[in-house]
Amino acid sequence: MIFKPTLEFKEGEKVKIKGNVDAELVLHAVAERDCYEKAIIVSGDGDFFCLTEYLINLDKLERILVPNHRYSTLLKKFQKYISEIQERKDILRKRTEISVRSKP
Numbered sequence: 184m185i186f187k188p189t190l191e192f193k194e195g196e197k198v199k200i201k202g203n204v205d206a207e208l209v210l211h212a213v214a215e216r217d218c219y220e221k222a223i224i225v226s227g228d229g230d231f232f233c234l235t236e237y238l239i240n241l242d243k244l245e246r247i248l249v250p251n252h253r254y255s256t257l258l259k260k261f262q263k264y265i266s267e268i269q270e271r272k273d274i275l276r277k278r279t280e281i282s283v284r285s286k287p
Contacts, residue, residue, distance in 0.1 A: 209233075209234045225247075248268050
């Protein structure tokens, strides 16, 4: 996982958090492709269409986790890789608990 600083700004009464990660995600996924077996893209953004194709061609794409059923129609081509986060919530929670506990 790679974490990126975010910006907070007010929009009326709401606080919005912005962290444009599109270009950075693509750059890291390509530059580090020999350092991981499979990638999981957590986004429903069509901006990742070319990255998705690239990873599939390298047999490096495990899954695309989309927030819900509303995701870019550009990604519909990759339907067999797509899962909604809600469907995987219990699995994700268990894996997170295991990885957190295993740290020194």
